[in-house]
Amino acid sequence: MLSGCASVNLEQNLSSANAAASSFTDGQLTLARDQSERDTLRQRASDLLSKPLSQKDAVQLALVNSPSMQALVAQNWADASTAAQSGRIANPILSLERVRLGDETEIGRLLSFGLLDLLTLPTRKGIAEQRIKQTQLRLSSDVVDQVTQVRQAWVRAVAAQQTLTYTQQVFASAQASAELAKRMQSVGNFNKLDRARQQAFYADTATQLATAQHQVTAAREELVRLLGLDDNQAQQLKLPERLPTLPKEPLSPSDAGRQASKGRLDLQIAKADYDAAARTQGWNTITTFTDIELGVRRDSVFDAAENTHSTRRGFEISLQLPIFDWGGMRRDAMNAQTLAAANRLEATARAAGSNLRESYSAYRTAYDIARHHRDEVIPLRKTISEENQLRYNGMLISVFELLADSRDQVNSVMAALNAEQQFWQADAALQASLIGKPTSAGVSGGGAAAAEAGAGH
Structure with missing residues (x-):
């Protein structure tokens, strides 16, 4: 026994x-x-x-x-x-x-x-x-x-x-531009407005640097805690x-579907909850009397x-x-719990496909954006930088234009880095969704625009 x-x-x-x-x-x-x-x-x-x-x-x-x-x-x-x-x-x-x-x-x-x-x-x-x-x-x-x-x-x-x-x-780069503008204004080769623009950009980048330094500390300490x-x-x-580095090829929808069909945890948990509620209801039908x-x-x-x-x-x-x-209220409670468990199972089953499609869309979008930055944006920025260097050597553009172009190139690299970060976060979220633990992973395509806006020259 x-x-x-x-x-x-x-x-x-x-x-x-x-x-x-x-x-x-x-x-x-x-x-x-x-x-x-x-x-x-x-x-x-x-x-x-x-x-x-x-x-x-x-x-x-x-x-x-x-x-x-x-x-x-x-x-x-x-x-x-x-x-x-x-x-x-x-x-x-x-x-x-x-x-x-x-x-x-x-x-x-x-x-x-x-x-x-x-x-x-x-x-x-x-x-x-x-x-x-x-x-x-x-x-x-x-x-x-x-x-x-x-x-x-x-x-x-x-x-x-x-x-x-x-x-x-x-x-x-901003610090060098501001210092050069100050010296050129002092000898009469730069007007007050242009110097103020360089100084304002330097002040903005100082704020961005402080924010980036804090982000390093915050992200590191978050990892330390976890x-x-x-x-x-x-x-x-x-x-x-x-x-x-980015994978050569993203996970295909068919591969994602096969991995997800092996048994999602959320569906298994909802099914186990329903089975437990149904069994408990049958037993309590006797014991409540x-x-x-x-x-x-x-x-x-x-x-x-x-x-x-x-x-x-x-x-x-x-x-x-x-x-x-007569135990009527307890039986009603058990009936309600079983009904709730049945509806949670149905809701989980209906949401499973939707969650997976959303997670895969975020993953694939992040991959395409990151690859676009790597294969298109960065090479174009490199070409522009090389051409501007030739023009500077030929005295066709000023040092300030060369420095501004250098900042644009760095900001493009930062936008590409942001895209890679979003991809790897979306990848982690997709892996969780495939096994049945949906996790949000927001994807934004505005990384490059934000980076260029930060250049502000």
Whole structure:
């Protein structure tokens, strides 16, 4: 009977989560339960921090180092254990009493247990197993969400570093223009209006530089928090100098559809919620009416005056009478919960395709924009820069026009970098959507325009 009760195996839960989200965890999701295991994970974290942290390594670092990730696993263990407990038999109750009346002493013993609990054990075990399955699926979903956040934060942190580098170049160019304009005005070769324009642009780029410096700090600290790094580990964190190159070809719609059809977590969770609600409703239909308790009694009576001893045996049944409460409200609540779960399942199924199409559109748009910058805009800007350099050498344009062109070229590179950042964030969001954890990834085509507006010359 005891072997028929629901139970929880943490290692099995972790294996299920690693299998369901293998492309996100790479089989590394674990829980450190003692100091030795924590030391092992910390050493793995140190090894990962000893070199520039790639996006894949950032995910592995979060899995082995983040207290938030460990809390997710531990909470899942607790939730699964609570679910398993609901499928177990309640302990029997032993009641003892001693009654003395004159020379007669009576000792009563009563062993009682819930008869309805025993009769519905197979049903409750099935419900408990369904709830355990729910906790396993939710763990996988939560881990996918955390990993996606890490991937996107890593992209923002690396892109912020690159942006700062180019912003410093624009600032240096603006600073040189402002200083040259000041000197030329002092000798009468530059009017006050043109000098003020150069100085105003220099002031604007100083503000942009300060903003870019803060963005580096903000993006890096966001990544530090998601990785769960302490102060010492944060100082060791090194990031690559640039984002990965764009893939040669984007993921095709057919490939995306095949990956998504392998089993979305959101649909599995909604289906598990509905199954659990339906099973619980059937069980509660019985338990809301009444409860039955069975007891086995053995009484011993001792008569000191006559020096006799007698024993009485029997049983008793306690039945809860549905007089004041027939359980109608509880049954209505269960009906409503099952109906809500059914509609959530239908809503999730209807939204799944829409979410995937939106995520793929954001991914493909970001890829096309990034490739356009790489293959069209940057080469054109390079050609313009080379031609302006020739014109400057031939004294056909001024140094200020040459500096302005240099700033335009740098701003084009920054716009291309912004497009690459949006692509890699959209890629992370698409991977989450394919497995059934939709994540927004806004795409903007105004990077180049914004960059050129910032040049303001």
